[in-house]
Amino acid sequence: MSDLKSRLVNCFQTVFPDLPDDQVELASQGNLAKWDSIAGITLVNVLEEEFQIQIDFDRLADLDSFAKVLDYVRQTLPATS
Amino acid sequence: MxxxxxxxxxxxxxxxxxxxxxxxxxxxxxxxxxxxxxxxxxxxxxxxxxxxxxxxxxxxxxxxxxxxxxxxxxxxxxxxxxxxxxxxxxxxxxxxxxxxxxxxxxxxxxxxxxxxxxxxxxxxxxxxxxxxxxxxxxxxxxxxxxxxxxxxxxxxxxxxxxxxxxxxxxxxxxxxxxxxxxxxxxxxxxxxxxxxxxxxxxxxxxxxxxxxxxxxxxIPASPRKGLITDLDDTLWHGIVGEVGAAAVSWDLSSHQVVHGLYQTMLNALADEGVLLGIASKNSPEIAAAALERADLRLAMEKVHPVEINWNRKSESVRRILGAWNIGAESAVFVDDSPLELAEVKAAFPAIECLQFPRNNPGAAIALLHRMRDLFGRDRVSDEDRLRALSIKSGGEFNAEFAAAGTDPQDFLASLDAHITIEIDPDPADARTLELINKTNQFNLNGRRYVDAEWRALAARHGSWVAVISYRDKFGPLGKIAVLQGLFTAGELKVESWVMSCRAFARQIEFRCLEFLFSHFSAQKMQLAFSPTERNSPIRDFLSGICVTQSDSPHTLTRDEFARACPELYDEVTLTGRRENV
Structure with missing residues (x-):
């Protein structure tokens, strides 16, 4: 697992502590009941703290799965570093 | 965060x-x-x-x-x-x-x-x-x-x-x-x-x-109970053994007013019930001359004990904590020397050590604010002031008690002791919960309660609370013990029992149990004892009177208690809502 992906898994498990290890990368708003709008904002806060990035709130609705969040962070990180 | x-x-x-x-x-x-x-x-x-x-x-x-x-x-x-x-x-x-x-x-x-x-x-x-x-x-x-x-x-x-x-x-x-x-x-x-x-x-x-x-x-932190201060370059500016009592300074004209402010702060803390002690490496006669100066802002009758000697500071701190009968976690030590602070901290890891800053007025004022945070409380009660006074009178009590030797009954009979037992006080009385939550040594099980939990306990059917106040010829100790429990269907249960360490050696613990047996006309009681790291005093007391040590909770019968209870000399007054029950 890449370092970036591993850090993202940690972020998800911080916000969703009940999420089993093997389910983290499959998580999405569709299959994770606890991923509501409030949890989504908390996830954004944790991502901003972990990766020292500022997430565009207009993109929040699109960031509805682990895979999409991973893509977003991958795209954002080089631009901010 | x-x-x-x-x-x-x-x-x-x-x-x-x-x-x-x-x-x-x-x-x-x-x-x-x-x-x-x-x-x-x-x-x-x-x-x-x-x-x-x-x-x-x-x-x-x-x-x-x-x-x-x-x-x-x-x-x-x-x-x-x-x-x-x-x-x-x-x-x-x-x-x-x-x-x-x-x-x-x-x-x-x-x-x-x-x-x-x-x-x-x-x-x-x-x-x-x-x-x-x-x-x-x-x-x-x-x-x-x-x-x-x-x-x-x-x-x-x-x-x-x-x-x-x-x-x-x-x-x-x-x-x-x-x-x-x-x-x-x-x-x-x-x-x-x-x-x-x-x-x-x-x-x-x-x-x-x-x-x-x-x-x-x-959830405010518990206020610390006592402060032990150094003298040279802390209570005053200068080394009194080098410059003499007249030359140490703490006023505006000497540009050392931060030491004067520190004295003012200590005096205020003493008036609020904080215990003050001195631990200084000095010649006692020379330091005493400075402590007797009329312009000192700290009234020395508010300071006890004063340990001025050439021993290690940690030894002086140990004696002061012993005289106060409090744990190091309840005390603060102030000294200008990092070395002395480290030596005391090594001996008492739980004590809060504060350095008095040299040539840094801003840091000195920040120290005063830190002290206020450590000792601050919502309000100052008569109980707070009484506690500090009773520590000093406790020293006199302990000296006479020790002089009485192995048979202190005559001494105890001469105390002119009065105990007031308040039944079911107002559950919002802060002192009752403070005693429950801050007493470590004579504490039945170490249970702590937030105020809503305490009110809920008091609201149960059959619940009772007894608060004990004490005074004798050495002076009043104020509210020093709390017992709480249930009395239902003829069963008497003691769920909480704490007593301030200031009240030890006066047989008040026996009076507490004697009162419960007689007040509830009970033939036995259950004591919800549970050992903690620090409640050996109550464990030892119960060992002396309970027959069935392995039981949990302990059961004590009236007959067992009567056999173990010494003659009690205090006079008891009942107050509170169930006075006539």
Whole structure:
């Protein structure tokens, strides 16, 4: 697992502590009941703290799965570093 | 603390521990504040599982109405301008202008009155922490921002009246706005991005500061009981053994007034009931000459014991703590020497060591503020002052008790001891819960209670509480013991029993049990004893009187007790609601 992906898994498990290890990368708003709008904002806060990035709130609705969040962070990180 | 750290603290909370339920009443989306408040409270209450709930967003008074029963243990109120009038909310303001300014003030005043009524309707003694508006007012009034607009002053006046009314309420603590300003500068408080897009007005750093101070308001640290101070370059400037008693200084003219301020602070702490002692490496005669100077701001009769010698500081500290009969975790040691501080800290890891700074007035004043934080309390009671006085008289008692040798009965008979037993005192009496929560040595099981838990215990069918006060020829000790339990269907249970270490060796523990047997006409009682790291005094006492040591809870029969109980010489007075029961 890449370092970036591993850090993202940690972020998800911080916000969703009940999420089993093997389910983290499959998580999405569709299959994770606890991923509501409030949890989504908390996830954004944790991502901003972990990766020292500022997430565009207009993109929040699109960031509805682990895979999409991973893509977003991958795209954002080089631009901010 | 950031959100990630807060979530980890909350995640690690012991989920099988007793719950501490907090209502966060605030008009804005509470997300960050809720998470951070929960984490700060969880840190302060490691033996509890903290849960923070919220009411409806935008309805602060409505949220408070949710808490009018015992469903929550504490309430945190985070008030913002937007709660007082929608025109003060950057997300909702549709019209500003001269014609609306007076109406904004009037609407805000009415909102504050409603809020005050909602708080007054909460159960008496409810633990409340409140934070008044922390954000800048929107620029709606006509005056330039560098100038106080008349309407803004009127708003402040209404807010101050509201604040004063709250400050008089038992159980309510207000976050100090000036301390918050140090912790969270005004310009860094508002996060316009998250506020306007998500409804979260506070930056995370500001939410953390508000949460931390609200948590302090709800779960204040126990005030320290005693302070041990060095003399040279601490209580005064200079080395008295080198320059002489007349040349050490602490006044303005010598430019050493920070030492004078330190003396003023110590004198004030002593008047508030804090124990003061001196530990100094010096020649006793030379140091005594300086301590006798008429311009000393600290009245020396308030200081006991005074340890001036050439021994290690930790030895002096050990003797002082022994005379006070308190643990190192309840004491503070102040010295200018890092070496001495380290030596004492090595011997007593739990003691708070503070360095008196040299040639740094700003740091010296910061030290005074730190001392106020360590010793600060909501209010100073007669009990607090009595405690300090009784430590000194306790020394005289101990000397005579020791002189009585192995048969102290004659001495005890000569004490002219009076015990007052108050049955079922007001559950909101702070001293009762303070004794329960701060007594370590003579403590039946070490159980601690938050005030709502204590009120719930007292409200059960068959519940009883007895508070013991004591005085003898050496002076009053004040309220020194609390017993609490149940008496139902002829069964007497003691669930909590604490006694101040100041009251040891007076046979008060025997009187407590004798009273229970006779008051309830019981033939036996159950004592919910549980060993803790520090309750060996009560364990040893129970070992001396209980026959069935392996039982849990211990059972003590009236006959067993009668065989073990010595002759008691005190005079007992009963007071309280069940006086005639």
């Amino acid at each position: 950031n959100i990630t750290e807060a979530l980890r603290i909350l995640r690690a909370a012991p989920h099988d521990a007793p719950e501490f339920r907090v209502l966060l009443a605030c008009g804005f989306t509470p997300l960050h504040l809720q998470t951070l408040l929960g984490a700060h409270l969880q840190r302060a209450l490691p033996g509890h599982h903290v849960s923070v709930s919220t009411g409806l967003f935008g309805d602060l008074a409505g949220a408070l109405r949710l808490a009018t029963d015992d469903s929550v243990h504490a309430i945190a109120v985070a008030l913002e301008w937007a709660d007082l009038d929608p025109r003060l909310d950057l997300r909702e303001a549709h019209y500003w202008g001269p014609s609306s300014s007076s109406d904004v003030v009037a609407t805000a005043a009415a909102a504050l009155r409603r809020l005050e009524s909602a708080i007054c309707a909460l159960p008496h003694g409810t633990r409340i922490g409140a934070c008044l508006p922390t954000l800048l007012l929107p620029p709606l009034f006509h005056a330039p921002g560098w100038q106080h607009a008349e309407h803004e002053l009127e708003l402040d006046a209404h807010l101050m009246s509201f604040t004063l009314a709250l400050a008089r309420r038992d159980g309510l603590r207000l976050v100090n706005a000036r301390r918050l300003a140090l912790r969270s500068p005004a310009s860094l408080r508002h996060d316009a991005r998250t506020h306007l897009q998500l409804g979260l007005p506070y930056s995370i750093a500001h939410a953390d500061a508000v949460a931390e101070l609200l948590a302090h308001s709800l």
